[in-house]
Amino acid sequence: MKIGFIGVGSMAQAIIQGLLKAKLVPAENILIHSAHQAHYENYADKFGLTPQATNLDVAKNSDFVVLAVVPAIAKAVLAEIRSALTKDKVLVSIVSGVSLERLAELTNYDLPILRTLPNINSEFGQGMTAVAVNENLAGDQKDQALSIFKATGEISELPETLFPVFSAISGSTVAYIDFFIDALSRAGVKYGLSKEAATKIAAQTTFGSADALMQSGKTPAEMIDKVCSPGGDTIAGVLAMEEAGFLSSVVKGIDATIDKSTGKTK
Ligand SMILES: NC(=O)C1=CN([C@@H]2O[C@H](COP(=O)(O)OP(=O)(O)OC[C@H]3O[C@@H](n4cnc5c(N)ncnc54)[C@H](O)[C@@H]3O)[C@@H](O)[C@H]2O)C=CC1
Numbered sequence: 704m705k706i707g708f709i710g711v712g713s714m715a716q717a718i719i720q721g722l723l724k725a726k727l728v729p730a731e732n733i734l735i736h737s738a739h740q741a742h743y744e745n746y747a748d749k750f751g752l753t754p755q756a757t758n759l760d761v762a763k764n765s766d767f768v769v770l771a772v773v774p775a776i777a778k779a780v781l782a783e784i785r786s787a788l789t790k791d792k793v794l795v796s797i798v799s800g801v802s803l804e805r806l807a808e809l810t811n812y813d814l815p816i817l818r819t820l821p822n823i824n825s826e827f828g829q830g831m832t833a834v835a836v837n838e839n840l841a842g843d844q845k846d847q848a849l850s851i852f853k854a855t856g857e858i859s860e861l862p863e864t865l866f867p868v869f870s871a872i873s874g875s876t877v878a879y880i881d882f883f884i885d886a887l888s889r890a891g892v893k894y895g896l897s898k899e900a901a902t903k904i905a906a907q908t909t910f911g912s913a914d915a916l917m918q919s920g921k922t923p924a925e926m927i928d929k930v931c932s933p934g935g936d937t938i939a940g941v942l943a944m945e946e947a948g949f950l951s952s953v954v955k956g957i958d959a960t961i962d963k964s965t966g967k968t969k
């Protein structure tokens with residue numbers, strides 16, 4: 704099983720590192736090409752991957768061709784590799800906002816296609832990836848395609864209509880959680896902690912809270928209630944955060960993310 708990456712930016716590197724840690728395939732079975740020769744050749748050299756001179760070579764020599772470029776150039780790159788995309792290969796897209804129908808239109812209608820929306824936590828095996836397949840992808844070929852993302856975390860098969868909201872509360876939310884951790888850490892610095900100590904405390908607390916929530920099977924509201932002692936400190940903090948607009952600020956951020964990914968805003 705050879706997995707080729709077209710584009711070796713932040714997201715492709717996270718998936719590649721996750722695959723290497725999971726040992727899904729030998730490193731040399733990962734083929735890469737991107738816009739910057741010095742970068743992709745050094746990266747391939749460092750991790751034992753196989754560099755390819757062109758996007759077309761990646762497509763010709765891989766069983767799974769992962770399109771990992773920004774949405775604006777997806778069309779041009781697909782035109783470049785279209786002739787090599789035969790139906791014994793699977794096109795795997797991680798590109799935000801490009802539908803299965805559009806991917807088929809830009810390639811060949813008999814091509815097996817997996818559309819995904821991963822997140823950057825794939826690097827450490829803690830990814831969360833939405834997946835949707837077209838009618839040409841089934842059986843072993845589908846299982847193998849999904850195994851790429853199962854190796855780097857959890858997957859969720861979703862209708863494409865829900866991809867924008869998934870992308871907002873997962874792909875983009877990695878940044879929003881870090882934004883929250885940074886805000887907590889700055890509050891810690893305000894009261895005398897070093898930035899390093901405050902960040903570690905805030906990050907471990909975020910990690911532990913997510914883990915406890917999932918292990919307990921309780922709702923977030925139930926977990927909040929367990930921490931809010933009657934007449935205590937936490938309820939005072941929750942009310943002050945809400946007075947400052949915590950909930951509506953988060954939802955407005957998600958609204959803006961969805962509007963951007965669906966082309967409602969520039
Ligand atoms: N960064 C993230 O957390 C996530 C990103 N995505 C999607 O992943 C895709 C890539 O995003 P990032 O990795 O963040 O962007 P990036 O800018 O870090 O990476 C883009 C890569 O494409 C390469 N590239 C540019 N022109 C090329 C060409 N003509 N042929 C081959 N390679 C070319 C660049 O050299 C670079 O390696 C986007 O479509 C984005 O929607 C999806 C989910 C999460």
Ligand SMILES: O=C(O)[C@@H]1CCC=N1
Pocket residue numbers: 799870874875
């Ligand atoms: O910011 C972006 O456009 C991509 C899509 C989801 C996460 N990063």
